[in-house]
Amino acid sequence: MIRFLQTPGPLTKYLLGGILLLICVSMVWYLVPSSGSSGISYNFGGFGKGVVAQVDGNDISSDDVRQTAKLMLQQQMPQGGPNVGMLLPFFAQRAAEQLITRQALVAEATHMGLHVTPEEVKDELQHGRYAATFFPGGNFIGEQEYEDMLQRANLTPTKFEGDVGNEILISKLQALISGGASASTAEIHEQFIKQNSKVKFDYAVLKQDDIKKGLHPTEAELKAFYDSHKGTYANSVPEKRKVKYALLDTSKIEDGVQVTRDDFRAYYDQHRDEYRVPEQVKVSHIWIKMPLPGADGKLDDNKVAEAQHRADDLSKQLKNGAKFDELAKKYSEDPGSANVGGSLGWIGRAQMTPEFEKAAFALAEGQISGVVKSSDGFHIIRLDDKHDAHVKSLDEVKDQSEPILKRQKGQQVAEKKAEDLLKQARAQGLDAAAAAQGIPVITTDFFARRDTLPGLGPANQFMDAVFTAAEKSPPDVAPASQGIAVFQLLGIKPAATPTLEEIRSRVEGEFKNERSNRLLIQKTQELSDRAKAEHDLKRAAKELGATMKTSDFVLPDGQVPAVGSMTGQASAAFNMKPGEISGPIMSGGDGVVLALLEHQEPSEADFAAKRDQIRDSLLQSKQQELFGLFVTSLRDGMEKSGKIKINQEEMKTLTRTGSEQGM
Template identity: 55%
Template sequence: MIRFLQTPGPTKKIVLGGLLLVICAAMVITLVPGGIGSSIGLGGPGQGVLATVSGEPVTTAEVQREARQMLRQQFPRGGEQTAMLIPYFAERAAQNLISRKILVTEAERLGLRATDEEVRDELQHGRYSATFFPGGNFVGQQQYEAILQNADLSAPVFEQIVKSDILLDKLRNLAAGAVTDAEVRKEFEKQNTKIKFEYAVLRKDDLLKQIKPNEAELKAFYERNKASYNNSIPEKRKIRYVVLDTAKIQAATSVSREELQSYYDQHRDDYRAPEQVSVSHILIKTPLPGPDGKVDPKGVDEARKKADDVLKQVKAGGNFAELAKKYSEDAGSAKNGGSLGWVGRGRTVPEFE
């Protein structure tokens, strides 16, 4: 059905007209006894359901609201006297609403839908943008509801009307097979654009017959492009190995104590560990030389005085590690109580040795 409606031609219009007549006849429309005018009254409160379209009610309140809107459009400056004309607009309003519900129902049957996002886009960029988004800015929820209330509408009812309008637009576009100028131009260019180009076919075998580089040329080409040949052929190695099970070897080997002693005496140097001591220190820094290359003697005296004071505390039985954490200016060792770990000979400056 949708593909048929999207195809152009007069036959489609005739079939579409007949189809809509069938749709209208197939819809279950029930009107209340007494006629539309007697059901609406003279603008008073609605009296319930006026008609049903495929199970969807058309209420007298909806007809009254539609009639009042038609009246305001026809007589924008009319006063209270225009209210007496509502019954004259009521029948047309009812027919409009019934026709609208028939088309909306058919649009939904064809699988057309209007999303909340499309409703928001219609309010912001469509026919209502100047009212609710002047200058691109939303008037605010309170003003939005006030405008609708002034038009005898609530926000949910109004947004449902907008959603129905979107559905009807989609149905009209589907029936008309609407095509934009951009789509026409794109299709025209697709069917009429032509390209002229020249090309040559080169066969590898033919080229190899004509190109015969000598050894010098090959070597020069390789030197210029040596980087591109790096690792072009993965390196390979040929390995021979023997698997030894140490557990089996140990089980099959018997070594006496005398043999162990003899082997140790012959390889004593292999087992000799260099001399090491556990070192801790408390570093008191002296001032560095100034721009003139001289060291401030006052700073040196203060550093020596501080060092002597710490030394006295150590000799008096003070906890070296705690004193190091408190006074040492070597941040790396101070947090470890001044410990530098195990140090061998020759690994520090002569003064420290």
């Protein structure tokens, strides 16, 4: 473990999610070859328990894949959602690929003689991407807090620092491999012309909606379309089921639950750490800013002395009886606090500069400091109030914990009632058992899995239980968002293929979409051919009923109405000569043909201004491409030599579609 010099003082807690995300998800996506797992040596045996893969003799565990997949999903969908867990198998595949590639790069870097020292890891933690977490304001949060934070994130210092070291190692490898990339002046100029050329053109537009309006399919055409697409409609009417159920509403049960003093005390003792309040001070200040450095990056000593003199003068006025609030409003250079008399409100440790913090926390209530010099200027601080570090009392947190306890006890009562009701329902029948407890029974019509039932709210687990129950099975129990339901399956309608009459409107809509799209392509091709033959787009557009428009000058990354992005098929315009007519361009529900009016190249003055920027961008792109090719080659070689081996059975478990099993 790396030990750091510790700065004394209370500790500030920080969010942990970013730590793991940075480690597990920060690898550049292009490192993972797009070819997926094809060619990998799959094995069925020879793996330890819970091992997904072996890379150069090192295991990648199922737990590593699960954890990385969950963090990737959290990064992509931070708001979550009721069905977000269904995506885990997909992210597990990506996580496994990423971890395999990462380990392959670490192994290759080691074989090439690259290494990382403890000092380099320490420097990355202290000055790199993790500095704000572990060294806020330049001060280490403390060894114990460091270990506690990592433990709460399911990491040990050894594991965490090892992962940071591997990041550095891969960065060194990337720098070594991509260091040979270069961009010549000719390539930079070519890229500049490509990015900054503009075109202006006439264009004719044919709309699919207009074609669709003229389509009136006959009965025979619809029948033929239905028959030819029967596979699409097979079992498109989903399975439906009919049940009756009695709901134990947890919210109503909670209303009748009493929380005792002993309940509060037990919960309070279990969650005491959550009620710790760090030392805080409520302060006001008058701030005279530090002058900005000059063009040479140095401070002007005379200006610094002038700023300090102003602060000293204000301090003297306060000692002579001037009112702090009035001086702050008039002279403080802090726009966020001056208009409220300099008040900063409550602050904790590590929120201000070290000099400000030291002075503020040393003051007595009502006391005003002298002039405090810090990196950002000169401060005069008044301590308005102070809270020592403490643990909130049981009475202080009672209102906060009561709804939690009522929910917990209500859930326990509901589960016991549901257990009793289920037992009675299996012995006496659901109707009789529910009537004995005064619970109404709801009998449904046939419903599909995605339907919503009365009183249940979103009920994925309930639906899962209903749609996996066997016909004539005894009553069962399942949770729903509104409570716990005891249900009886009454009937099943299997999935079915609808007749033409049952889905006529759908078939007619799909027929029109397919036919109009085919006609649009044909008509746009005809428009292009006719315009080229006549050397006149406007004339051809008039003959075929297309609408003529003219674009403004547009760049390669621009957008044109009806044409869409110029990075798509319309990019052909940048390779055309004035007067030339394009082939057919399909853009959503439109068909377009262009006639170039003008091609405008950028000036050499623009090139001089943008040259460095384009060179850096081009060089970065080449470096990424070069390293990406290296990674693909490395993976291919290690797979063929058997240095990368996949536990197929474990991978299937982790990535099983439509299931969270193993996740």
